[in-house]
Amino acid sequence: MTTTPRTRLSPEQRREQLLDLGVRLLAHRSLDELSIDLLAEEAGISRGLLYHYFGSKQAFHEAVVRHAADDLIAQTTPPTDGEPLVRLMTSLTAYVDYVVANHEGYVSLVRAAAGGNESLRAIYEDARSSLNSRAFREDLRGEVVADTPANRLVVRAWSAMAEDAVLTWIDDPHGMTQEDLIGFLVASLPAVIAVTPEG
Amino acid sequence: MTTTPRTRLSPEQRREQLLDLGVRLLAHRSLDELSIDLLAEEAGISRGLLYHYFGSKQAFHEAVVRHAADDLIAQTTPPTDGEPLVRLMTSLTAYVDYVVANHEGYVSLVRAAAGGNESLRAIYEDARSSLNSRAFREDLRGEVVADTPANRLVVRAWSAMAEDAVLTWIDDPHGMTQEDLIGFLVASLPAVIAVTPEG
DNA sequence: TCACTCTATTGACGGTCGTTCAATAGCGCC
DNA sequence: GGCGCTATTGAACGACCGTCAATAGAGTGA
Structure with missing residues (x-):
């Protein structure tokens, strides 16, 4: 001792x-x-x-989760110029890279937030909407995604799909390369927006 | 006392x-x-x-979560005939109806599974893949969704999107009716499958 | 109606962990 | 080199998980 x-x-x-x-x-x-x-x-x-x-x-x-979420935000710096879908791809690539590099930590973060109380979920929601707003609210609004209530719901749901896809892909790539994955994520956003009921 | x-x-x-x-x-x-x-x-x-x-x-x-999951499965009986996309719509309608009727309980189930350990997650995954297999593995395979590894990943991710969309919609419908929501979910599956990299 | 048996049920005990708070001891300052 | 501020400690308390020998409810047979 x-x-x-x-x-x-x-x-x-x-x-x-x-x-x-x-x-x-x-x-x-x-x-x-x-x-x-x-x-x-x-x-x-x-x-x-x-x-x-x-x-x-x-x-x-809460402080630990916030610390981890801040790290995620900090390490996935937003693209500032370029075509909307290219910016989206850059943003998603940074996100996927981060999840790959911090696999265990990221999974723990997501699980902690999902299984935690109101405060923990709020912290995670903030981080998530911060990621989303980089890609959509500032960049794609009025270009790829019109800012309507229905589209906000759809974009949020799409980001849940993206998170699930990335985590599933890390466990088992299902024959997909990282480029395949990111290509799918980028293409799926306009695809689901296209079938959203008019807002 | x-x-x-x-x-x-x-x-x-x-x-x-x-x-x-x-x-x-x-x-x-x-x-x-x-x-x-x-x-x-x-x-x-x-x-x-x-x-x-x-x-x-x-x-x-585990027993409680399994009990709740069994209830979900039992109360959302699968459609047995009809056109593939109609069966999908019927299945999703039953799912949305269930979530609307058992809002608090369903949210707790999802959170318990997401935040829980291996066993709890496995129970929830079983229920989820059971719901999915009803709609896809038996019904849509080879018709709307070809059974490829990449498509399995995409269908799984799509169901995560569906879950998020339904829970978000219950908290705040974003101007969408239940028909709007279900219509979006039904249409989004072929939409994301269409942009899936070839498998 | 009365033992009698089976077993569903109890309550007390030990251990772990979250939380509080008065006492202690590093480190800068004069 | 002593002094004061405050970072740090550790004992104490309550809440909760888990165990087990003892207890008592309910059916059964006479």
Whole structure:
């Protein structure tokens, strides 16, 4: 038992350390397997310190999910110019690349959000609509996708399809290359918009 | 404190009672808010009895989710004849009707499965592929959807889109009628299949 | 009607984990 | 080199999961 003597960090450093560790541990565990005990031990601190910084397990989980979601947003920078469908393809490629590179972490993020409470889902929804708005609200509006209520529902549903397709493809490519996958995703958006009831 | 005297039921009756209660409570709670304590109190029994019947909290959760999934399958009987796309529409209508009628319960089911462990997800996947196979594997194969690996991935992704669309629509119809929604879902399947890379 | 048996059911106990809070000890400052 | 601020600790409490020997309800036979 090598009990490290207490090390005193600045609040910013400590917060960052705990959030990074939380995201890292989340990659190989579900959210409720991410206990305060486990994290405190991994970080070499007492349980009490986590409560000093985050107040509750719930709040800590929210902070970890937000941290992971921010990472996703940051690492998939939006294209700023070019043809609408090309921008969409660029955006989707960045997304697929990110999911491929952070497979376990991304799956944990999605599951944590889907199975979590209102707050966790809201955080994930924010990230998702942020990804969507990059591709549609600013770029494709009025070009590929008219901004109608029905189309908003359809675009949201389409992004659920895209997420499922990417995660399924990673587990088993079904004979498709990454280009096939992205090509399908890009083409499917106008395809489903075309069959949307008039809005 | 009115402590009811112990009532002795047959194992079948007791099991049924506990599962029904579990599904009913799940409608207004997440799965990990469904504690053994809570359920035992609601059922008017001791915690020990739940362990006698289900062995563990995990096993009880699985039984509840399976019970709810079976209910979904049972209440959405498959069409047996007619044109392929008509059968698809009938099947989707039954699905949408079910989700509308059991909104809270269905949402809890989906969230429990998505946020749960391997076993819970497997149960939900079974139910989902059972719904899918009704509409595609037996009916549409070779007619609307050729049975290729890529198409399997696409059909799976399409069903994720359908689920998201229905749940979003229930919260906010976005100006769409139920016929609009179902029409969109029916039309979107051939639409996305049409842009699937050759398999 | 009364044992008697079978087993459905209980309640108390041990362990894990989330949460609180008064006490402790690093680190910068004078 | 001492002092004060505050980052950090660890013990204590409650809620909940899981176990098991003891208990009591209900049918059965006389």
